[in-house]
Amino acid sequence: MDETGEIKEGEKMKVDDVVNRIKERFECEVKVKEIPCGAKKIKRTHIFVEIKREDFRKFMELLFEIQDYPHFAVISATDLGEQMELLYHFTIDYGKQNDEKTISLRIKLPKNDLRIETITDLIPGAMISEREIHEMVGVEFIGLKDTRHFFLPDNWPEGKYPWRRDETFPNDMLNKLDETWKEGDKNE
Amino acid sequence: MLTGAFEVIWYIAASFLISLFAIPFGLLTKGIDRKLAAHMQWRVGPPVWQPFWDVKKLFQKETIVPEDAISWLYNAAPILCLASTVTILLYIPLGPFPPILEGHGDVILILYLLTIPSLAMVAGGFASSSPFASVGAQREMVLMMSYEFPLAATVIALVWKISSLYPQEAAFSLTAFARHPIWNIMGPFGIVGAIVLLIVLLLVTTGEITKVPFDIAEAETEIAEGVFVEYSGRNLGLFYLADAVKTVVMSALIVAIFFPYNLSPLLTPNISIPSWGWAIVDFLFFLLKLEIVIFFCMTFIRVSVARFRVDQVVKVYWGYLTLASLLALILIALDVML
Amino acid sequence: MSEHTYSIPVGPLHPAIHEPITLKIDVEGEEIVGVDVFCSQVHRGIEWLGMNRNNPIQNIYLAERVCGICNVCHPFCMVQAVEDASGIYPPERADYIRAIMAELERIHSHLLWAGVAAHEIGFDTVFHYTWALREKVMDLIEYLTGNRVTKAIMMVGGVRRDISEEGKKKIKEGMQYYLEKFAKIEDIYLNDPTIKMRTRDIGVLTREDALRLCAVGPLARASGVPKDVRQDFPYGAYADYGVKAITPDTYNGEIHADVFDRIIVRLLEVKQSVDIIKWAVDNLPSGPILAEKNLVKLKMLLKKAEGEGIGRVEAPRGEDIHYVRLEKGKDPYLSWKIRAPTYNNVLPWIPMLLGGQIADVPIVAASTDPCMSCLNRVTVVDEKGRKYEITKEYMHELSVKKTRRLMRNANRSF
Numbered sequence: 001m002d003e004t005g006e007i008k009e010g011e012k013m014k015v016d017d018v019v020n021r022i023k024e025r026f027e028c029e030v031k032v033k034e035i036p037c038g039a040k041k042i043k044r045t046h047i048f049v050e051i052k053r054e055d056f057r058k059f060m061e062l063l064f065e066i067q068d069y070p071h072f073a074v075i076s077a078t079d080l081g082e083q084m085e086l087l088y089h090f091t092i093d094y095g096k097q098n099d100e101k102t103i104s105l106r107i108k109l110p111k112n113d114l115r116i117e118t119i120t121d122l123i124p125g126a127m128i129s130e131r132e133i134h135e136m137v138g139v140e141f142i143g144l145k146d147t148r149h150f151f152l153p154d155n156w157p158e159g160k161y162p163w164r165r166d167e168t169f170p171n172d173m174l175n176k177l178d179e180t181w182k183e184g185d186k187n188e
Numbered sequence: 189m190l191t192g193a194f195e196v197i198w199y200i201a202a203s204f205l206i207s208l209f210a211i212p213f214g215l216l217t218k219g220i221d222r223k224l225a226a227h228m229q230w231r232v233g234p235p236v237w238q239p240f241w242d243v244k245k246l247f248q249k250e251t252i253v254p255e256d257a258i259s260w261l262y263n264a265a266p267i268l269c270l271a272s273t274v275t276i277l278l279y280i281p282l283g284p285f286p287p288i289l290e291g292h293g294d295v296i297l298i299l300y301l302l303t304i305p306s307l308a309m310v311a312g313g314f315a316s317s318s319p320f321a322s323v324g325a326q327r328e329m330v331l332m333m334s335y336e337f338p339l340a341a342t343v344i345a346l347v348w349k350i351s352s353l354y355p356q357e358a359a360f361s362l363t364a365f366a367r368h369p370i371w372n373i374m375g376p377f378g379i380v381g382a383i384v385l386l387i388v389l390l391l392v393t394t395g396e397i398t399k400v401p402f403d404i405a406e407a408e409t410e411i412a413e414g415v416f417v418e419y420s421g422r423n424l425g426l427f428y429l430a431d432a433v434k435t436v437v438m439s440a441l442i443v444a445i446f447f448p449y450n451l452s453p454l455l456t457p458n459i460s461i462p463s464w465g466w467a468i469v470d471f472l473f474f475l476l477k478l479e480i481v482i483f484f485c486m487t488f489i490r491v492s493v494a495r496f497r498v499d500q501v502v503k504v505y506w507g508y509l510t511l512a513s514l515l516a517l518i519l520i521a522l523d524v525m526l
Numbered sequence: 527m528s529e530h531t532y533s534i535p536v537g538p539l540h541p542a543i544h545e546p547i548t549l550k551i552d553v554e555g556e557e558i559v560g561v562d563v564f565c566s567q568v569h570r571g572i573e574w575l576g577m578n579r580n581n582p583i584q585n586i587y588l589a590e591r592v593c594g595i596c597n598v599c600h601p602f603c604m605v606q607a608v609e610d611a612s613g614i615y616p617p618e619r620a621d622y623i624r625a626i627m628a629e630l631e632r633i634h635s636h637l638l639w640a641g642v643a644a645h646e647i648g649f650d651t652v653f654h655y656t657w658a659l660r661e662k663v664m665d666l667i668e669y670l671t672g673n674r675v676t677k678a679i680m681m682v683g684g685v686r687r688d689i690s691e692e693g694k695k696k697i698k699e700g701m702q703y704y705l706e707k708f709a710k711i712e713d714i715y716l717n718d719p720t721i722k723m724r725t726r727d728i729g730v731l732t733r734e735d736a737l738r739l740c741a742v743g744p745l746a747r748a749s750g751v752p753k754d755v756r757q758d759f760p761y762g763a764y765a766d767y768g769v770k771a772i773t774p775d776t777y778n779g780e781i782h783a784d785v786f787d788r789i790i791v792r793l794l795e796v797k798q799s800v801d802i803i804k805w806a807v808d809n810l811p812s813g814p815i816l817a818e819k820n821l822v823k824l825k826m827l828l829k830k831a832e833g834e835g836i837g838r839v840e841a842p843r844g845e846d847i848h849y850v851r852l853e854k855g856k857d858p859y860l861s862w863k864i865r866a867p868t869y870n871n872v873l874p875w876i877p878m879l880l881g882g883q884i885a886d887v888p889i890v891a892a893s894t895d896p897c898m899s900c901l902n903r904v905t906v907v908d909e910k911g912r913k914y915e916i917t918k919e920y921m922h923e924l925s926v927k928k929t930r931r932l933m934r935n936a937n938r939s940f
Contacts, residue, residue, distance in 0.1 A: 038621060228651065400650075407648070410887065494644070498556055
């Protein structure tokens with residue numbers, strides 16, 4: 001991309017190129033999902049990549065090679081029982097007609113070691129999402145400077161994670177929201 | 189001449205009477221302003237009597253004093269604000285009636301008195317110990333300092349003209365303006381200068397009664413009513429009344445300086461009614477003049493522009509309006525010399 | 527931080543910020559030297575409900591209540607994700623009706639925003655005027671869907687209501703109305719000196735910052751990033767139309783990346799939406815509007831389905847993204863993540879506000895168009911001495927009557 005935001009034709013990247021570049025570097029599973037839409041059946045492309053936790057930062061480097069500023073959308077988390085799955089949603093090649101692709105980066109973390117490096121040093125905009133995952137499912141982001149609660153109140157009990165499906169789910173708080181604020185709480 | 193105890197009683201009664209006139213009329217003016225503004229904004233608006241209900245409601249509500257506030261100052265500020273505003277009215281001629289305290293003070297005194305309501309608001313704002321109120325109080329001070337110069341320049345220019353023509357008059361008295369309407373004594377330069385001064389004074393009035401675009405001290409969407417943010421109940425009601433009276437004061441001042449005409453000299457040859465009847469006609473005409481002035485300096489301006497920022501307000505007052513008033517001063521000086 | 531610094535809390539209850547979010551602003555005099563954002567006021571746990579309690583059909587209506595204003599894009603986005611996951615794709619006609627609804631929403635949302643922005647800078651006349659113009663599109667929406675606000679039009683594999691020939695005529699009339707009024711709105715917002723005074727070079731978000739902080743929607747576009755999901759990643763009927771992202775340089779050839787540029791972008795998008803709607807109405811394909819008409823069967827299909835899908839929609843405020851994962855044999859989703867546009871547009875507040883004045887806070891915060899829901903209507907009325915209470919039932923009755931009246935008068939211009 002040049003200064004004015006105009007995109008040169010030559011920079012367009014085929015889906016296969018992206019997939020090949022990922023496969024060259026990493027031992028991973030890449031799924032491509034193409035969905036036709038509208039009367040002209042133009043395809044929109046979702047790329048799902050599953051990688052190991054150790055390769056995470058290296059993958060981020062690759063992403064930055066593909067695009068100057070890969071757009072970070074959000075992290076979604078799924079509780080799979082023994083594992084916690086994090087899905088980083090990125091989009092690349094934005095700003096070009098019909099040419100954007102989503103890259104969803106899947107990382108599975110064992111429940112007893114929920115740790116992963118932060119990406120806020122590369123993409124500061126990821127801060128809110130990392131703080132959210134930190135408070136909702138209890139993943140520790142190594143290097144995340146600001147670990148205060150963002151969506152949950154400050155006096156939220158420690159070790160309770162509302163998006164998990166195990167014993168840390170705050171069952172005793174269901175339907176008792178009025179009781180979460182107690183007299184004399186610091187943030188009343 | 190009145191003397192002694194009788195004089196004191198008369199002044200007390202007069203202050204009381206003038207409050208009885210100024211407060212309801214101020215509230216009615218507010219109602220008319222809201223109705224007119226609403227129609228100019230493509231909506232219906234509240235009934236004209238709405239401000240009366242608002243005041244009634246405020247006086248019935250609980251008055252809350254914040255824990256950290258300096259309570260004596262916090263409670264005194266609204267009373268001081270209303271009292272000083274009513275006091276100014278004692279020095280201003282109301283249509284056919286000369287000022288009640290005629291001879292006791294002049295235009296300079298009025299200029300000083302005009303700062304007291306603002307100072308009361310500043311004191312109340314700082315006393316309420318809220319960050320919003322503090323910002324509002326600071327802004328009120330900035331605003332006050334900004335419009336003082338154009339206001340003073342306007343008054344001085346006109347007084348100078350009158351005193352140069354009629355050295356026998358007590359130059360700084362407002363009744364001198366009534367005896368010699370400025371439009372009659374000005375030459376061509378002076379007329380232009382006077383028109384400029386009238387516009388300056390109208391814009392200063394908008395700032396004085398803190399309406400958009402100069403309502404930075406209240407600025408609802410920015411600092412949540414600023415100085416009034418902590419005020420409630422009776423205290424807020426008093427500020428509300430003071431604001432209503434201040435509108436009357438400022439417009440009466442403009443009318444006294446620029447439009448001191450009465451209907452009676454014009455109509456007396458044709459129609460014959462008793463002199464008290466003429467007093468009523470002139471007074472009603474005076475009220476009409478007030479409403480017209482208020483329409484231009486309040487309603488019309490506030491529906492047609494956006495609120496300025498603090499630096500822009502200062503720029504407008506210290507920059508454009510000061511320049512304009514100095515220019516008018518020069519024009520009037522030319523008029524005096526030629 | 528020096529000793530002259532003190533902090534002002536803006537929100538959660540503040541006339542300028544209409545939603546529960548807190549900005550802690552450190553100021554020195556009038557200048558802003560520090561900004562911090564807090565949410566944690568009202569988290570409604572919508573994703574949790576979708577993952578633990580509701581079935582997918584119920585979730586459509588839940589998604590509609592994520593935001594009162596973006597009540598098409600959230601369900602749109604969610605059904606897209608569910609369709610991807612389950613393979614139940616909508617017919618073409620449904621695609622076009624969805625696009626029409628989404629664009630009507632964009633018109634009303636942008637006009638609403640423009641009004642709010644005018645109010646934030648104290649220009650109430652423009653605020654009332656813009657909102658009065660907005661009533662036309664609200665009436666149109668009510669006529670087409672039966673509701674002013676929550677439209678309840680989306681369904682997995684299609685839409686719930688068709689657009690009749692009369693409806694087409696009314697939409698075209700409405701669009702003509704906006705084309706006529708557009709010149710006036712443009713003149714008010716882009717030529718008024720006081721609006722320019724308050725918005726030009728205020729709240730600048732550089733292109734670099736917009737990219738780094740992942741800004742989306744009109745905010746990013748005003749900073750010169752031509753990013754629009756409808757253009758980059760077209761879905762439904764937009765793939766056929768070929769939307770072009772609007773950046774302020776299309777208007778006057780320059781990018782200041784300030785609040786004024788955001789006004790330009792949004793106003794031009796209103797015009798763009800009018801064009802898209804007119805095109806979609808003219809090219810509306812015939813055919814069914816639902817892939818699976820039988821709701822019970824649809825529900826069973828969704829229960830059996832397994833897979834994951836990502837829905838992306840360009841909401842009026844920017845890119846909206848939903849991730850849905852279906853689990854075989856269970857009604858609630860295994861996973862559901864909603865990423866509303868404001869989620870990404872909150873962090874850019876910090877560079878935009880730093881160095882500004884307190885007076886800029888409302889308009890800068892509003893310039894990202896933070897999402898809010900405003901659904902309250904009047905409860906007690908005292909008119910000419912008569913006192914009566916408007917209950918929820920009475921309100922409902924009145925609304926039904928009004929909708930019927932609109933339907934009846936469909937032939938007449940409204």
